[in-house]
Amino acid sequence: MRLALVLSEAANGLRRNASMVVSVVLVTFISLTFVGAAILMQMQIGQMKNFWYEKAQVGIYMCTAISPGETCTGGEATQEQIDTVEAQLKSPTLAPFIDKYYFETHEQAFENFKKQFAGNPVADYVTPDQLNQTFWVNLKDPSQADVLKESLSGVAGVESVADQRKYLDQIFSVLNAGSYTAIGIAVLMLIAAALLIATTIRLSAFSRRRELGIMRLVGASNRFIQTPFILEGVFAALLGSVLAGGAIVAIVHWFVQGYLGVRFTGFALVGIDDALVVVPILLVCGGVLAALSANFAITRYLRV
Numbered sequence: 333m334r335l336a337l338v339l340s341e342a343a344n345g346l347r348r349n350a351s352m353v354v355s356v357v358l359v360t361f362i363s364l365t366f367v368g369a370a371i372l373m374q375m376q377i378g379q380m381k382n383f384w385y386e387k388a389q390v391g392i393y394m395c396t397a398i399s400p401g402e403t404c405t406g407g408e409a410t411q412e413q414i415d416t417v418e419a420q421l422k423s424p425t426l427a428p429f430i431d432k433y434y435f436e437t438h439e440q441a442f443e444n445f446k447k448q449f450a451g452n453p454v455a456d457y458v459t460p461d462q463l464n465q466t467f468w469v470n471l472k473d474p475s476q477a478d479v480l481k482e483s484l485s486g487v488a489g490v491e492s493v494a495d496q497r498k499y500l501d502q503i504f505s506v507l508n509a510g511s512y513t514a515i516g517i518a519v520l521m522l523i524a525a526a527l528l529i530a531t532t533i534r535l536s537a538f539s540r541r542r543e544l545g546i547m548r549l550v551g552a553s554n555r556f557i558q559t560p561f562i563l564e565g566v567f568a569a570l571l572g573s574v575l576a577g578g579a580i581v582a583i584v585h586w587f588v589q590g591y592l593g594v595r596f597t598g599f600a601l602v603g604i605d606d607a608l609v610v611v612p613i614l615l616v617c618g619g620v621l622a623a624l625s626a627n628f629a630i631t632r633y634l635r636v
Contacts, residue, residue: 581604
């Protein structure tokens with residue numbers, strides 16, 4: 333009977349403040365959608381890092397006729413110098429770190445350059461001999477690229493040793509900045525949702541001030557009085573959380589998997605399983621946020 337009365341009071345409060353409840357639902361929905369999107373973005377960045385860092389190569393660029401540097405004083409790298417570098421890659425010192433490698437000649441580098449810059453006028457001014465012959469090395473552990481740098485950077489005929497991961501780091505730093513921006517917006521929206529929930533509960537309590545006064549006179553405890561208001565806030569926030577969870581699943585299904593998945597088949601993208609991990613987080617976040625905000629608001633109101 334006591335529980336039924338509490339639930340009845342909460343339902344009455346929701347009906348009386350329908351417009352405010354709708355506003356709480358919408359704000360919670362929008363704010364938690366931002367939170368879910370930020371979480372998914374971090375998941376996506378993590379997957380992309382694992383995917384691309386495993387594919388990242390170390391480039392050992394051999395000298396061309398116009399290369400600067402002390403190791404290129406003799407101009408174009410000779411066949412003997414190329415063989416020396418390959419011998420070091422096969423040596424017991426470096427071989428344990430290497431998964432595989434291949435050598436790219438001037439002509440192969442030029443063909444790849446033309447494909448990469450097709451339609452760009454710069455391709456008309458580059459000749460094969462201006463492009464480096466290169467050893468492309470895949471390491472068993474890409475984080476150990478410094479081993480190759482230390483071993484080959486000073487070898488005659490080697491212009492430079494470059495780790496592709498440094499270019500990936502720049503891309504991921506931009507993606508992380510976008511993710512942190514989404515998190516910042518989500519935090520602001522959550523603060524707005526918390527304030528709106530608190531305001532809604534206080535207005536709901538004010539509209540029922542006579543009823544609350546009567547309940548106090550007949551000896552109702554503060555907890556019994558507070559519980560229906562807290563349930564109102566939690567119900568509205570949970571409804572917004574459910575909508576946000578549905579939006580996250582829909583975004584992953586229709587946009588990430590449906591639209592991006594078809595166009596970027598070579599990328600590891602977040603899936604429905606990842607979205608289903610995010611949904612419970614949103615539900616818990618919405619429920620806890622509403623419970624704390626509503627409890628704070630009604631407790632302060634009853635002390636006035």
